[in-house]
Amino acid sequence: MNISEVAKQTGLTAKNIRFYEEKQVASLPERGANGYRVYNPQQVAELHLIRRSRIVGFSLEEIKALLQLTRDPHRKSADVKARVMAKIEEVEEKIKELHEMKKTLKALAEDCPGDGGARCPIIEKLTS
Numbered sequence: 001m002n003i004s005e006v007a008k009q010t011g012l013t014a015k016n017i018r019f020y021e022e023k024q025v026a027s028l029p030e031r032g033a034n035g036y037r038v039y040n041p042q043q044v045a046e047l048h049l050i051r052r053s054r055i056v057g058f059s060l061e062e063i064k065a066l067l068q069l070t071r072d073p074h075r076k077s078a079d080v081k082a083r084v085m086a087k088i089e090e091v092e093e094k095i096k097e098l099h100e101m102k103k104t105l106k107a108l109a110e111d112c113p114g115d116g117g118a119r120c121p122i123i124e125k126l127t128s
């Protein structure tokens with residue numbers, strides 16, 4: 001399968017696929033006689049995992065670790081679950097931070113009259 005076919009199948013762009021190969025996240029495909037990349041089913045599965053893992057927030061390093069686990073016939077599902085649970089904790093922390101940011105922004109907006117005057121409590125608070 002060539003890169004454009006893999007791109008269509010996985011929902012990645014050819015540029016994304018080459019990027020993941022360059023960053024050594026995805027395994028490198030063989031090259032045909034014409035020099036074009038030729039992907040096997042395992043590499044396509046890896047690219048699906050990469051795309052779906054990015055969607056749920058895993059970093060490239062975390063995805064590399066997940067891919068290593070997929071290649072390990074002696075892996076334990078507990079190891080995979082532990083990585084997912086750690087990501088959940090990270091997401092929950094980010095959500096808390098975002099709620100705090102929203103609360104702060106709302107307070108700033110409430111303090112500002114939003115009129116035609118030059119005095120702006122938002123700028124005053126952000127610069128003090």
